[in-house]
Amino acid sequence: MDLSYTLVFTVFPYLCLTTFVVGHSYRYVTDRYAWNARSSQLLDNKSLRWGTVLFHLGIILTFLGHAGGLLIPQKYYDLFGITSQMHLAIAHWMGEVVGIAALAGCLLLLRRRLTNDRVRAAGSVNDLITLGGLTLVVAGGVYNVFFGNYNVLDSVAPWIRGIVFFSPEPELMRPVPLGFKIHVTLAWALLGFSPFSRLVHIWSAPVFYFFRNPILFRRNPELTRKVVDSRS
Amino acid sequence: MKIRAQYAMVLNLDKCIGCHTCSIPCKNVWTNRDGAEYMWFNNVECKPGIGYPKKWENQEIHKGGWHLNGDTLQLKAGGRIHKGLNIFHNPDLPVIDDYYEPWNYDYARLIESPKRKHQPSVRPHSRLTGKPIDLKWGPNWEDDLAGLGETGAGDANFKNLEIATYLQFRNVFMFWLPRLCEHCLNPACVASCPSGALYKREEDGIVLVDQERCRGWRYCVSGCPYKKVYFNWKTGRAEKCIFCYPRVEAGLTTLCAHSCVGRIRYVGVLLYDLDRIAETAAAPSDQDVYPAHLDILLDPNDPDIERAAASQGIAPNMLAAAKKSPVYALIKDWRLALPLHPEFRTLPMVWYVPPLSPVSRQIDPSQEADAIDRMRIPITYLANLLTAGDEAPVRMALQRLAAVRRYMRTQRVEKQADTGVLDAVGLDEETVAKIYRLLALARLEDRFVLPTKSVVQDEDSYARQGCCGFGEAL
Ligand code: HEM
Ligand code: SF4
Ligand code: SF4
Numbered sequence: 001m002d003l004s005y006t007l008v009f010t011v012f013p014y015l016c017l018t019t020f021v022v023g024h025s026y027r028y029v030t031d032r033y034a035w036n037a038r039s040s041q042l043l044d045n046k047s048l049r050w051g052t053v054l055f056h057l058g059i060i061l062t063f064l065g066h067a068g069g070l071l072i073p074q075k076y077y078d079l080f081g082i083t084s085q086m087h088l089a090i091a092h093w094m095g096e097v098v099g100i101a102a103l104a105g106c107l108l109l110l111r112r113r114l115t116n117d118r119v120r121a122a123g124s125v126n127d128l129i130t131l132g133g134l135t136l137v138v139a140g141g142v143y144n145v146f147f148g149n150y151n152v153l154d155s156v157a158p159w160i161r162g163i164v165f166f167s168p169e170p171e172l173m174r175p176v177p178l179g180f181k182i183h184v185t186l187a188w189a190l191l192g193f194s195p196f197s198r199l200v201h202i203w204s205a206p207v208f209y210f211f212r213n214p215i216l217f218r219r220n221p222e223l224t225r226k227v228v229d230s231r232s
Numbered sequence: 233m234k235i236r237a238q239y240a241m242v243l244n245l246d247k248c249i250g251c252h253t254c255s256i257p258c259k260n261v262w263t264n265r266d267g268a269e270y271m272w273f274n275n276v277e278c279k280p281g282i283g284y285p286k287k288w289e290n291q292e293i294h295k296g297g298w299h300l301n302g303d304t305l306q307l308k309a310g311g312r313i314h315k316g317l318n319i320f321h322n323p324d325l326p327v328i329d330d331y332y333e334p335w336n337y338d339y340a341r342l343i344e345s346p347k348r349k350h351q352p353s354v355r356p357h358s359r360l361t362g363k364p365i366d367l368k369w370g371p372n373w374e375d376d377l378a379g380l381g382e383t384g385a386g387d388a389n390f391k392n393l394e395i396a397t398y399l400q401f402r403n404v405f406m407f408w409l410p411r412l413c414e415h416c417l418n419p420a421c422v423a424s425c426p427s428g429a430l431y432k433r434e435e436d437g438i439v440l441v442d443q444e445r446c447r448g449w450r451y452c453v454s455g456c457p458y459k460k461v462y463f464n465w466k467t468g469r470a471e472k473c474i475f476c477y478p479r480v481e482a483g484l485t486t487l488c489a490h491s492c493v494g495r496i497r498y499v500g501v502l503l504y505d506l507d508r509i510a511e512t513a514a515a516p517s518d519q520d521v522y523p524a525h526l527d528i529l530l531d532p533n534d535p536d537i538e539r540a541a542a543s544q545g546i547a548p549n550m551l552a553a554a555k556k557s558p559v560y561a562l563i564k565d566w567r568l569a570l571p572l573h574p575e576f577r578t579l580p581m582v583w584y585v586p587p588l589s590p591v592s593r594q595i596d597p598s599q600e601a602d603a604i605d606r607m608r609i610p611i612t613y614l615a616n617l618l619t620a621g622d623e624a625p626v627r628m629a630l631q632r633l634a635a636v637r638r639y640m641r642t643q644r645v646e647k648q649a650d651t652g653v654l655d656a657v658g659l660d661e662e663t664v665a666k667i668y669r670l671l672a673l674a675r676l677e678d679r680f681v682l683p684t685k686s687v688v689q690d691e692d693s694y695a696r697q698g699c700c701g702f703g704e705a706l
Binding site (some may be wrong): 032033034035036037038039040041042043044045048049052053055056057117118120121122198201204206208209210212214215216217218219220 | 312315316319320321322325326327328360361362363418419422423425426427428430431432433434435443444445446447448449450453463465466467468469509
């Protein structure tokens with residue numbers, strides 16, 4: 001076994017995943033005050049619109065695509081009559097569409113962050129790293145979809161499943177072209193960085209809003225105690 | 233019937249002198265920080281005018297509050313699905329220029345300038361970017377009707393009025409409208425928040441943003457029809473008027489009310505029926521909302537209500553305050569105070585006594601009865617502001633105010649009290665004495681009747697001594 005492969009394709013991913021899990025927990029407990037999307041729409045509305053919509057739609061679909069395509073083994077797709085050929089074709093075409101959307105969004109947002117005086121003044125270096133990192137990862141992904149021309153189902157996908165299910169096999173990455181190697185490594189790095197950025201907002205996507213009462217009341221817990229007391 | 237207690241405020245516009253004193257302690261204590269520097273939890277607008285943020289009253293633009301869709305009540309901006317789909321870019325969010333771009337002056341230049349032929353000057357620079365800016369708009373930009381010719385036509389309260397007439401110099405009118413969060417009974421901000429960060433305090437109705445749960449989705453900002461939730465551009469969270477709850481819990485009134493030079497503000501407790509909020513907010517027409525709202529405010533001196541309130545856990549001191557509430561008297565007993573834009577259907581709890589104004593033409597004393605309709609401030613304008621266009625309650629409130637004045641004048645100056653004016657507006661001498669005491673003398677202890685926060689009996693307060701406060705931070 002080659003040490004460099006173990007380091008890059010086993011140790012590094014686990015390092016990033018650990019930071020990801022521990023970082024999120026730590027921040028949620030100690031720094032909930034800053035856990036939000038840090039919207040900059042108030043400062044500049046017009047230039048945000050297309051960038052953010054394209055980016056989010058693109059990235060969320062990309063996210064789902066990656067989860068579905070990489071984490072679920074091909075044999076389950078075969079059960080539904082989706083051959084690996086079809087799977088690759090779907091991944092290819094969908095990837096091109098949502099990847100381009102996400103990339104265009106990234107570039108629009110990046111331009112806004114760099115050129116709009118107000119957004120720049122209110123933003124932080126962290127915001128730039130986040131967006132810059134995302135742009136690199138997305139650009140790498142789009143490059144691979146267009147020019148990679150490589151079957152990831154038998155190499156990258158089982159390697160990622162290996163990491164997720166704690167039986168890493170770095171050797172699976174040996175035949176993979178450089179473009180893919182760079183893409184996955186940057187993606188792990190971004191994952192490790194994300195708890196310390198505004199990306200934490202992803203995990204607060206407001207799903208409960210769809211089920212709750214419109215008007216919320218909260219009672220001072222001290223008073224609740226008192227009511228109980230007076231009845232007893 | 234489910235009884236809840238609620239703090240409410242009444243502002244007597246008849247006495248507001250537009251001094252802005254109320255805004256200052258509020259700013260100094262709550263929003264004197266970067267990111268909040270443009271926020272005025274309390275601001276004083278000069279009417280007519282488009283206000284702060286620009287045209288906040290026009291919900292065709294801002295899409296705040298609720299509306300009736302058929303006969304179901306819905307957020308005007310759209311429901312949960314719409315919010316979910318547009319969360320990446322809120323189509324109805326005002327931009328900071330609608331409030332104003334905050335600015336500062338570099339005063340050091342005055343001191344540090346070398347000796348020159350001309351005096352040094354300071355230019356305004358933006359607090360967002362630090363760059364010099366040309367001021368074209370600010371908070372109170374329209375004070376004392378400045379720029380009325382340009383902005384006046386955008387005032388939504390001119391509905392059904394010939395705007396051009398009232399922009400002519402000889403017809404012009406003016407009054408002030410101090411504004412703060414209404415701590416609504418049916419708050420659109422709370423219903424708009426995807427995270428559930430905004431809530432209403434069950435024990436006193438104060439509406440707050442939980443700063444640790446706000447994720448910055450910024451729907452409360454656009455959802456509030458009064459535009460009284462602000463987005464802190466530095467921290468990425470929403471902030472709003474907190475009704476000075478740390479003071480109120482200690483039995484003190486809010487900073488804006490306490491500092492009011494005109495002594496126009498009244499703060500007290502109301503009881504209302506929570507079970508009827510939904511039907512009230514969904515009253516069939518816009519003009520039905522105000523009477524329906526009045527209807528769910530319960531009489532704390534009715535023994536049945538009192539008993540029910542006590543058995544439902546309303547604290548005894550809260551109940552005692554409700555019985556002496558100056559706001560209940562102004563709102564319900566005397567019908568002098570009216571809600572602000574009830575057609576937004578949030579059931580606001582900061583109400584206003586409409587202002588009397590000079591009579592615009594010389595009239596024959598025999599016609600004094602319809603002097604109200606000849607006042608400079610058109611009744612229609614006030615009705616659009618306070619009762620969704622229904623002129624009857626506004627006229628009644630103004631007639632009562634005028635009758636109290638007339639009665640007191642005859643009593644004090646002419647030494648011959650004229651009770652005829654009272655009969656015409658349905659008041660008696662005893663009531664007038666109370667109104668006079670509350671509105672004209674306006675003693676501190678009458679204006680503010682606030683209980684202290686209920687303290688839990690089993691609490692060992694000695695053990696808690698020195699346990700709260702700023703601690704290490706200072
Ligand atoms: C899951 C649901 C998500 C929701 C509801 C959401 C919502 C938002 C909102 C409201 C903003 C603020 C936009 C503004 O007003 O300035 C934002 C910004 C941002 N989001 Fe998301 N987001 C989601 C998922 C994601 C994902 C999956 C990513 C990337 C992996 C992402 C990356 C970003 C970035 C980088 C920004 C900053 C854009 C900028 O201003 O430069 N978001 N998001
Ligand atoms: S006025 Fe206050 S309570 Fe009412 S909707 Fe606006 S922010 Fe919420
Ligand atoms: S302090 Fe009182 S009188 Fe002065 S502007 Fe405010 S509300 Fe009006």
